[in-house]
Amino acid sequence: MPRIDAPTVVEHRAAQRRALLDAAHALLSETPDRPPGLGEVAAKAGLARSSAYHYFRSxxxxxxxxxxxxxxxxxxxxxxxxxxxxxxxxxxxxxxxxxxxxxxxxxxxxxxxxxxxxxxxxxxxxxxxxxxxxxxxxxxxxxxxxxxxxxxxxxxxxxxxxxxxxxxxxxxxxxxxxxxxxx
Known part of the structure; x- marks a missing residue:
């Protein structure tokens, strides 16, 4: 069972999604001509690669x-x-x-x-x-x-x-x- 780091599951999911968006933004800031993969974004956000697929299909x-x-x-x-x-x-x-x-x-x-x-x-x-x-x-x-x-x-x-x-x-x-x- 994954650890929930917020008072509610909804807040936890919103925080995880926000972390992935912020990580993608940061990676794109570093190299805008090379799109990061979900695994790279998840790692930057401190999440497992598989977790990223709970929020984004591709x-x-x-x-x-x-x-x-x-x-x-x-x-x-x-x-x-x-x-x-x-x-x-x-x-x-x-x-x-x-x-x-x-x-x-x-x-x-x-x-x-x-x-x-x-x-x-x-x-x-x-x-x-x-x-x-x-x-x-x-x-x-x-x-x-x-x-x-x-x-x-x-x-x-x-x-x-x-x-x-x-x-x-x-x-x-x-x-x-x-x-x-x-x-």
Whole structure:
């Protein structure tokens, strides 16, 4: 009988699943171009390989779950940055660029290559699209006449900044250039 490390079985299972997701994320951070296997993820999480199969049917299932887990975490970081900012629009841009500089986007990019079917899933597409909603709301509150269009334009700067950072430009260079354009 496996040892239960939580007050309830439900909490134990949630903690085990969380440990596997965190381990997969950590391994992908180290080598985003090489997807870890379930055994490797289980070992990193301190679990038996067979335990991983209680939570995920395959490596692809695990990687899809990592993608699904990353979007809300990314969004939470953006919303948190915007909440206390004097300029929530700039906070949105800067937080996104910082997440890219921290390597989070590289993981998503690698996962898009490794599990392209995940990114065609309507729930994942909806999560991705919702990342811009805090920016649209900040623009609306500022009185911008077409906040959705303006958000698309600002996101084009974020996407270009992403490409520049991932191709080797420094975060400071990109931040300065984007700030100049937005000013």
């Amino acid at each position: 490596r692809e299932d695990l990687l899809s779950a990592v993608v699904e887990d990353m979007f809300p975490r990314w969004n939470d970081k953006i919303v948190e940055a915007m909440a206390g900012a004097d300029d929530p629009i700039w906070a949105y841009v800067e937080a996104n660029l910082q997440l890219v500089a921290d390597g989070e986007h590289a993981i998503v990019g690698a996962l898009a290559t490794l599990t392209p079917q995940t990114f065609r899933d309507s729930r994942i597409m909806e999560m991705h699209d919702s990342l811009v909603l805090p920016l649209v709301e900040a623009l609306r509150l500022r009185g911008v006449s077409d906040p959705k269009l303006t958000a698309k334009l600002i996101n084009s700067l974020v996407h270009t900044g992403t490409e520049l950072i991932e191709s080797g430009c420094s975060m400071d260079e990109v931040r300065s250039a984007v700030r100049e354009v937005l000013a």
